[in-house]
Amino acid sequence: MNSFFNNGLLPIVTNILSDFRKQGKDEFLTAELIRAHINHYVVDEGCNPNISINANYGKFIKENEKILGVKEVQKDVPIRDDFGRESSCSQWEFIEIDDNSLMKRIEAKSKPIFTINPEFPTKNMLIELTNMCNHQCLFCANSKMTRKKGSIDESFLKRILKEAYHEGVEEVGYYTTGEPFMAKKLDQYVKWAKEIGYKYVYLTTNGALATPERVKSVLDAGLDSIKFSINAGSRETYKMIHGRDDFEQVIKNLKFISEYRSKNELNFKIFASFIVTRFTEKEKIELKLLINGLVDEIIYIDVANQGGMMYEINELLTLENSDTQIRNLPCSLLFNAINITYEGYLTACCVDFQNYLVVADLNKVSLKEAWYCDLFKNLREMHLTGAVEKTLCFNCVYNMNESVEPLNKNYSKKLSVKEFDKSDEIRQSVANYFSELQE
Numbered sequence: 001m002n003s004f005f006n007n008g009l010l011p012i013v014t015n016i017l018s019d020f021r022k023q024g025k026d027e028f029l030t031a032e033l034i035r036a037h038i039n040h041y042v043v044d045e046g047c048n049p050n051i052s053i054n055a056n057y058g059k060f061i062k063e064n065e066k067i068l069g070v071k072e073v074q075k076d077v078p079i080r081d082d083f084g085r086e087s088s089c090s091q092w093e094f095i096e097i098d099d100n101s102l103m104k105r106i107e108a109k110s111k112p113i114f115t116i117n118p119e120f121p122t123k124n125m126l127i128e129l130t131n132m133c134n135h136q137c138l139f140c141a142n143s144k145m146t147r148k149k150g151s152i153d154e155s156f157l158k159r160i161l162k163e164a165y166h167e168g169v170e171e172v173g174y175y176t177t178g179e180p181f182m183a184k185k186l187d188q189y190v191k192w193a194k195e196i197g198y199k200y201v202y203l204t205t206n207g208a209l210a211t212p213e214r215v216k217s218v219l220d221a222g223l224d225s226i227k228f229s230i231n232a233g234s235r236e237t238y239k240m241i242h243g244r245d246d247f248e249q250v251i252k253n254l255k256f257i258s259e260y261r262s263k264n265e266l267n268f269k270i271f272a273s274f275i276v277t278r279f280t281e282k283e284k285i286e287l288k289l290l291i292n293g294l295v296d297e298i299i300y301i302d303v304a305n306q307g308g309m310m311y312e313i314n315e316l317l318t319l320e321n322s323d324t325q326i327r328n329l330p331c332s333l334l335f336n337a338i339n340i341t342y343e344g345y346l347t348a349c350c351v352d353f354q355n356y357l358v359v360a361d362l363n364k365v366s367l368k369e370a371w372y373c374d375l376f377k378n379l380r381e382m383h384l385t386g387a388v389e390k391t392l393c394f395n396c397v398y399n400m401n402e403s404v405e406p407l408n409k410n411y412s413k414k415l416s417v418k419e420f421d422k423s424d425e426i427r428q429s430v431a432n433y434f435s436e437l438q439e
Contacts, residue, residue: 146420152183272298
């Protein structure tokens with residue numbers, strides 16, 4: 001299947017199917033989905049299956065039936081294309097999707113009401129327990145971050161959890177720029193959230209530190225879902241991408257979690273994500289076959305300029321003809337997401353490695369005051385009008401590498417586009433990978 005049909009397409013297809021459901025559709029044809037996405041449906045019979053849009057769409061839906069909440073009910077339904085020519089495609093019907101499926105949760109968070117004064121979020125709060133990480137993923141800005149490394153103050157964490165819950169927040173995720181299992185008291189932090197009353201507590205991890213000894217207490221504390229970020233399908237490629245030879249340990253840890261859930265009849269979700277690069281595109285199926293029985297869901301996302309801070313991936317890691325490099329304005333995070341740094345700042349972005357989008361210090365003001373502060377409202381207005389130049393958002397949305405300014409210099413760490421670059425690190429890792437393959 002060509003790069004146009006990798007699972008980076010899932011959010012688009014999910015939104016189209018969501019619209020179908022709202023229209024009252026119980027079923028649909030592949031041709032209808034194609035028309036909704038690319039505005040036409042044309043017979044391409046005789047075309048190589050690898051480049052056939054129609055064939056690949058059907059294959060794409062089939063491979064993601066569970067995630068999309070559909071099932072095939074009839075093949076080769078006769079239809080006509082936009083020029084009246086005879087064709088055929090599959091018919092699908094909707095089935096119920098678990099409200100806590102990964103794609104369902106992503107979909108629910110992707111369509112906020114865009115206004116300068118949005119409602120206070122209740123479903124989307126991420127807290128950075130630490131900005132430290134045990135891996136050095138090639139596509140991630142963590143390894144070149146110059147912001148001071150540290151961990152969250154426990155008294156602040158307990159206070160902000162109570163404050164957010166009092167304001168109506170029901171869910172909390174313990175991750176942003178760092179690895180949550182670097183926090184030694186992760187199990188305690190999960191327990192605090194559940195004791196306060198949070199309905200859904202979750203985290204994303206590279207999984208290397210989620211050993212049976214560490215993860216058991218975290219799960220027992222009441223964790224509702226755990227997502228492993230596994231960005232390759234083989235040990236060799238994983239070592240290149242993650243910068244650590246932890247592939248086998250990660251799979252071992254994942255197996256333990258899956259078995260622990262079954263053995264103890266627990267109800268938490270297990271997810272996996274895969275950031276796809278030009279070096280790993282062909283390993284998606286390898287990983288899927290390896291962990292398919294261990295996770296509830298796996299999603300694939302094309303590598304992109306992470307938070308406007310990884311421009312170098314365009315030359316070195318992105319897929320050919322990738323369609324994920326330009327994002328839409330306004331960004332939903334400003335309107336429905338609470339992102340809190342380990343220092344206790346409210347930032348507009350979950351991958352604000354240098355604190356360039358900090359809008360308030362929660363050590364000095366309340367969370368609700370910060371959500372409606374002038375600096376945050378000004379940034380929202382910039383997004384609504386498309387005037388995001390000179391902010392980090394500009395580099396993220398338009399996939400650029402321009403000099404930008406922080407919203408508040410008192411909380412940020414200076415970012416130099418010339419110095420803030422890991423091209424050499426990426427090239428060296430790739431060179432080492434191919435050198436080891438030849439040995």
